Amino acid sequence: MPADVDELKDLSEEDRNRLELAGLDMAMEERSGSFFQVDQEIRHVHSGAEGIEVLPIADALRKYEWLNDYCWHAVDRDKDRFTQYVAKQEVQRGFAIIAHKGAKAIYPLQACLYLAGARVQHVHNIVIAEEGAELHLISGCVSSAGTTGGAHIGVTEFYVGKNARVTSTMIHNWSESISVYPRSASIIEEGGVFLSNYVCMQPVRHIDMNPLATLKGRDAVARFSSVVVALPGSELDLGSRAVLQAPGCSAEIVSRMITRGGSIVSRGEIRGEVGNTKGHIECKGLILEDGLIHAIPEIAGLVVDTELSHEAAVGRIARDEIEYLMSRGLNEETATATIIRGFLDVKIRGLPETLQRQIDAAIDAAESGF
Amino acid sequence: MLEITDLHVSIEGKEVLHDINLVIRDGETHVMLGPNGSGKTTLLRTIMGFGGYTVTSGSIVFNGEDVTQMPLHERAQRGMGMLYQRPPTIAGLKLGKLLDVTAKRRADQIATLAGELNMDRFLDRDVNAGFSGGEIKRSEILQLLVQDPSFVMLDEPESGVDLENISLIGNATARLLEKDQHLIHRTKSGLIITHTGYILDYIDADIGHVLIDGVFKCHGNPREILKSIKTHGYQECIECQRM
Numbered sequence: 228m229p230a231d232v233d234e235l236k237d238l239s240e241e242d243r244n245r246l247e248l249a250g251l252d253m254a255m256e257e258r259s260g261s262f263f264q265v266d267q268e269i270r271h272v273h274s275g276a277e278g279i280e281v282l283p284i285a286d287a288l289r290k291y292e293w294l295n296d297y298c299w300h301a302v303d304r305d306k307d308r309f310t311q312y313v314a315k316q317e318v319q320r321g322f323a324i325i326a327h328k329g330a331k332a333i334y335p336l337q338a339c340l341y342l343a344g345a346r347v348q349h350v351h352n353i354v355i356a357e358e359g360a361e362l363h364l365i366s367g368c369v370s371s372a373g374t375t376g377g378a379h380i381g382v383t384e385f386y387v388g389k390n391a392r393v394t395s396t397m398i399h400n401w402s403e404s405i406s407v408y409p410r411s412a413s414i415i416e417e418g419g420v421f422l423s424n425y426v427c428m429q430p431v432r433h434i435d436m437n438p439l440a441t442l443k444g445r446d447a448v449a450r451f452s453s454v455v456v457a458l459p460g461s462e463l464d465l466g467s468r469a470v471l472q473a474p475g476c477s478a479e480i481v482s483r484m485i486t487r488g489g490s491i492v493s494r495g496e497i498r499g500e501v502g503n504t505k506g507h508i509e510c511k512g513l514i515l516e517d518g519l520i521h522a523i524p525e526i527a528g529l530v531v532d533t534e535l536s537h538e539a540a541v542g543r544i545a546r547d548e549i550e551y552l553m554s555r556g557l558n559e560e561t562a563t564a565t566i567i568r569g570f571l572d573v574k575i576r577g578l579p580e581t582l583q584r585q586i587d588a589a590i591d592a593a594e595s596g597f
Numbered sequence: 598m599l600e601i602t603d604l605h606v607s608i609e610g611k612e613v614l615h616d617i618n619l620v621i622r623d624g625e626t627h628v629m630l631g632p633n634g635s636g637k638t639t640l641l642r643t644i645m646g647f648g649g650y651t652v653t654s655g656s657i658v659f660n661g662e663d664v665t666q667m668p669l670h671e672r673a674q675r676g677m678g679m680l681y682q683r684p685p686t687i688a689g690l691k692l693g694k695l696l697d698v699t700a701k702r703r704a705d706q707i708a709t710l711a712g713e714l715n716m717d718r719f720l721d722r723d724v725n726a727g728f729s730g731g732e733i734k735r736s737e738i739l740q741l742l743v744q745d746p747s748f749v750m751l752d753e754p755e756s757g758v759d760l761e762n763i764s765l766i767g768n769a770t771a772r773l774l775e776k777d778q779h780l781i782h783r784t785k786s787g788l789i790i791t792h793t794g795y796i797l798d799y800i801d802a803d804i805g806h807v808l809i810d811g812v813f814k815c816h817g818n819p820r821e822i823l824k825s826i827k828t829h830g831y832q833e834c835i836e837c838q839r840m
Binding site: 483511545546547548550551552553554555556557558559561562565566568569570571572573 | 645647648668669670673674678679681684685687688689690691694695698699723724740744
């Protein structure tokens with residue numbers, strides 16, 4: 228990564244393509260703000276949406292003293308060695324996004340975390356949507372084409388206020404030598420909605436994440452959707468957890484996994500702590516080549532009136548489905564790819580169309596590999 | 598259109614169809630009757646080229662080309678089509694997407710056809726997921742109209758269909774077989790499995806066949822055969838020595 232890269236447009240064409248694959252809009256035409264960090268250097272911060280601030284986290288903590296109350300509140304700084312590593316850094320890197328009361332962004336904000344050559348990239352992000360605010364964040368986490376090793380450790384704390392709405396779409400485009408340790412958690416107040424979407428279709432060495440949503444206010448909603456492919460050499464340990472702490476809360480965890488030789492552990496946990504709550508986990512896995520898909524859906528109900536369910540299925544594409552499409556004139560390869568694309572087609576309720584298109588494009592880009 | 602000669606078919610080493618001979622000419626519609634388990638669906642699936650059905654001897658010639666060992670999709674590309682009695686559900690694959698990738702027709706024509714079959718609301722639904730009996734058949738016929746085969750095999754098109762849907766499906770099937778065209782202009786041919794014969798109210802079938810225990814027992818006027826079966830059951834066919 229040359230030192231003079233200050234803007235996304237300054238990157239090489241190859242790296243720009245890698246970023247676009249991760250859902251980043253180079254022209255910023257459909258984005259209302261952006262944040263660009265290369266290794267540990269914050270290169271670009273911008274917000275064009277009224278009432279929504281995008282700041283480097285260190286600046287934000289200086290600007291708003293109250294923000295310290297949100298710092299290491301959703302995520303425990305002593306959770307594990309990765310959070311401890313980020314917490315002990317003298318200067319915190321990463322971004323703070325604050326959507327003030329009632330502010331609504333029409334277009335998503337984008338955050339690009341770019342690993343160019345550093346051994347470790349660490350970020351600490353805080354996202355706050357105050358009462359009635361709405362924001363959509365797309366994070367593209369990408370390593371440079373030439374990177375030969377490294378780790379990304381990202382702590383993100385989401386605070387979804389009363390009747391606020393936050394969607395977070397994360398598309399990973401790492402490389403075979405990178406290890407990734409996102410540590411994120413969200414706290415959702417009354418009537419708040421938090422949608423978290425994760426897509427990883429490209430090679431990576433190791434990803435380990437298990438974000439937590441705590442639904443504290445009445446009628447809060449959390450939905451996690453993930454679409455992942457494990458290529459040979461990739462080890463993905465992915466999960467999502469939701470704790471239902473107020474009446475009317477609901478959580479849903481949906482995952483679609485494919486292994487082409489890599490290993491995936493897919494965890495999901497929903498805990499119903501009070502009555503009139505609902506939760507559902509759906510894990511579906513396709514094994515295209517020998518590898519591992521280990522689905523571990525867990526539901527824990529503590530009271531009478533909580534409804535929790537899960538379904539998990541792991542297997543191959545049924546022969547009769549392939550032949551069905553072949554009898555309509557598709558060759559076996561196209562029939563198989565069509566079924567796989569359908570399998571991965573998770574339509575996310577409440578997600579802006581532009582972000583759904585981005586997710587679809589990231590999946591389509593990998594489709595030829597099937 | 599289709600010429601089957603001395604066909605013997607095995608499933609997992611056991612012969613289930615014996616010495617089948619059948620000629621279907623351009624524009625003809627044939628009906629196949631027979632008790633459950635007699636091999637009717639097996640014959641259709643063998644003609645179409647599904648895996649698991651081994652032709653041990655004999656031949657299937659389609660439009661002058663020997664397709665006996667041809668892969669399934671190539672037979673479909675050459676103009677064979679099949680309506681399934683119980684098609685699989687394909688989670689995640691939208692019916693509209695399936696129509697797009699298999700279409701020989703333009704997108705606006707697909708939309709029109711879907712509307713005519715009351716299937717426009719289903720284009721965004723996963724293929725066959727939660728479809729009722731009638732919806733499955735309408736979806737199948739829509740797929741075939743989009744695929745536009747010259748020879749179509751229908752496996753019990755009226756089974757599981759309520760009275761409200763039967764005329765819609767009957768008329769759509771007639772359209773699939775160009776029954777609205779004058780005989781001399783009609784090129785599409787069909788082979789239909791039916792138990793009830795309701796479909797014959799919408800399609801003038803030319804020839805009927807009775808298949809019992811993997812052997813053709815009778816060929817003739819489809820309505821007369823059906824009438825006889827309704828009156829006497831299949832026992833008379835079994836005992837019949839006409840063949």
